[in-house]
Amino acid sequence: MISKKKAALVVIVFMMIASLATFVFMSIYPLNGRVMLSANEYNTYRYILKEYGKLFELRRYIEENYYIPVDSEDLKVGMYKGLFEGIGDPYSAYLTKEEYDELMISTSGEYKGIGVTVAPGTDGFILVIAPIEDTPAERAGIKSGDKIVKINGKEYTADQMDDAVANMRGEPGTKVTISVLRQGEEGLLDFEIIRANVQLKTVKSEILNKDIGYIRITSFESKTYEDFTNHLRDLQLKNIQGLVIDLRDNPGGLVDQSVKIADKLLGKGVIVYTEDRKGNREYHKSDSSKIDIPYVILVNGGTASASEILAAGVKDNKSGTIIGTKTFGKGIIQRIAPLENGDGVELTIAQYFSPEGHVIHNIGIEPDILVEIDNSKLEGGILTRENDPQLKKALEVLKTNN
Numbered sequence: 059m060i061s062k063k064k065a066a067l068v069v070i071v072f073m074m075i076a077s078l079a080t081f082v083f084m085s086i087y088p089l090n091g092r093v094m095l096s097a098n099e100y101n102t103y104r105y106i107l108k109e110y111g112k113l114f115e116l117r118r119y120i121e122e123n124y125y126i127p128v129d130s131e132d133l134k135v136g137m138y139k140g141l142f143e144g145i146g147d148p149y150s151a152y153l154t155k156e157e158y159d160e161l162m163i164s165t166s167g168e169y170k171g172i173g174v175t176v177a178p179g180t181d182g183f184i185l186v187i188a189p190i191e192d193t194p195a196e197r198a199g200i201k202s203g204d205k206i207v208k209i210n211g212k213e214y215t216a217d218q219m220d221d222a223v224a225n226m227r228g229e230p231g232t233k234v235t236i237s238v239l240r241q242g243e244e245g246l247l248d249f250e251i252i253r254a255n256v257q258l259k260t261v262k263s264e265i266l267n268k269d270i271g272y273i274r275i276t277s278f279e280s281k282t283y284e285d286f287t288n289h290l291r292d293l294q295l296k297n298i299q300g301l302v303i304d305l306r307d308n309p310g311g312l313v314d315q316s317v318k319i320a321d322k323l324l325g326k327g328v329i330v331y332t333e334d335r336k337g338n339r340e341y342h343k344s345d346s347s348k349i350d351i352p353y354v355i356l357v358n359g360g361t362a363s364a365s366e367i368l369a370a371g372v373k374d375n376k377s378g379t380i381i382g383t384k385t386f387g388k389g390i391i392q393r394i395a396p397l398e399n400g401d402g403v404e405l406t407i408a409q410y411f412s413p414e415g416h417v418i419h420n421i422g423i424e425p426d427i428l429v430e431i432d433n434s435k436l437e438g439g440i441l442t443r444e445n446d447p448q449l450k451k452a453l454e455v456l457k458t459n460n
Contacts, residue, residue, distance in 0.1 A: 138152040139152045148177070170230055170253060172253055173254075175189075176219065177219075179216055182216050183206065183216060184219050185204075187360055187362050188362075189201065191307075194251045203241060206222065208235075208237035209237075210225065230253055233253070236248070237249075260275060260285060261285035262289075265296060269299040270301070271296075272301075275319075278313075280315070282319070283315045298351065300459065301353035301354070302354050305355055306356050309363065310363025311363070316367045316368045319368060320372070321345065323372060324348055325377065326343075327343065328344075329413065331410065332391060332411075333411065352459040354378060354381055354455055355379070357385050362388045366387075366422070369385060370416070373412070380423070381429055389421070390406045390410070391406065391410055392407065
C-alpha cells in the first residue's frame with residue numbers, strides 16, 4: 059500500500075512531467091498553425107515585427123513585382139549599406155568582402171592604382187584630399203581640392219565613393235580617365251592616367267642650406283614611424299641645426315603612427331585626446347624626451363586627419379612652429395571591424411580634440427604663421443624648392459631661432 063502523502067507527491071511529479079512534455083511537443087509539433095513561445099521569445103518577435111516588418115514587406119514587394127528577377131544577396135547587402143547610410147556620416151559604411159580587402163590593402167603601403175586619397179565632399183562630389191607623392195595621379199596633374207566627377211566617362215557622387223575607388227584601381231599598365239572640376243577652371247578637366255604598382259615610401263629626407271634637415275611625410279602607414287625615426291637619426295648624425303617637417307597634402311592614415319612621431323617631438327604633455335558619445339575620454343601623452351633642435355611643420359588644405367593630430371599637438375604644446383595655410387579639418391576616428399563572412403564595417407566612434415580642447419573636425423587648424431601660395435606666380439604652375447614661399451619662411455624662422 060502507498061501512503062496518501064507519497065501518492066500526492068507522485069501525482070504532482072507526474073503533472074510536472076506531463077506539462078513539460080506538452081510544452082516540448084507543442085514547440086516541436088505546432089497545432090493548428092500555432093507554436094508555443096516563451097514570454098521573452100514573444101516580446102522579441104513583437105519587437106522585430108514592429109521595427110523591421112516594413113523592411114520585410116518591401117523586400118517581398120520587390121522580389122514579387124520587379125520586372126526581372128533580383129539577387130537576394132544583393133538586396134541584403136543593399137539593406138546593410140542603407141543602415142549605415144542612414145547615419146548621414148560619409149566616413150561610416152558597410153563593406154563587402156571586396157571593399158574590406160581593398161581598405162586593408164590601402165593601409166599596407168602597396169596597391170595597384172593611380173595613387174590618390176579622396177573623401178566624400180560636403181557638396182556631394184568626391185573630393186581629392188591629396189595625390190600621393192610620386193604616383194601616376196600626381197605626375198598626371200591631379201591636385202588637392204579637385205572634385206572627381208567621372209571615371210572612364212561614368213559619373214560618380216560622394217555616396218558612390220567606394221565604387222569610384224574600386225574603379226580607379228586596376229592592373230598596372232592599364233589606362234583610366236579621371237574627369238575633375240577644379241576651382242578657377244571652366245568645365246571638366248580630363249586626365250588620362252596609366253595605373254601602376256603604388257608603393258608608398260611615406261618618408262623622405264634631405265639636407266637644405268648645409269645644416270637644415272628636411273623630412274617629408276606623405277601619409278601615415280604601418281612603417282611610417284620606423285622610417286621617420288631612421289631618417290631623423292641620419293640627419294642628426296650630420297649635425298643639423300634645425301628641422302623642417304613637411305605635412306602638406308598628407309591625407310593622414312594610421313593614428314598610432316602619428317602619435318608615436320609626436321612623442322619624439324614634444325616634451326611631456328598631451329598629444330591628443332578622443333571623446334566618444336558617452337563622454338569617455340582617452341588621452342595620448344608624450345614623455346619628457348624630445349628632439350633638442352628647433353623645428354617647423356608645414357601644412358596646407360591637404361593636411362588631414364592623422365596629420366592634423368601631429369600638427370595640433372605641436373601647436374598647442376608650443377613645441378614647434380606651424381607654417382602654411384589652414385588644414386583640411388577631419389577630426390573623427392573610425393573603427394574598422396571584420397565580420398564572420400569576410401565583410402566588414404567602418405564606423406565613426408569618436409571625435410578627437412587638440413591638447414587645449416579645440417575642435418578640429420570641419421574646422422581645421424590655423425597655422426602660427428600664415429603663408430599662402432599664389433599658383434599664378436609659379437613658373438609652369440610647379441612648386442619647387444626655389445619658388446616655395448612656405449619653405450622659404452620655414453628656413454627664415456629656423457635661421458632666426460638659431
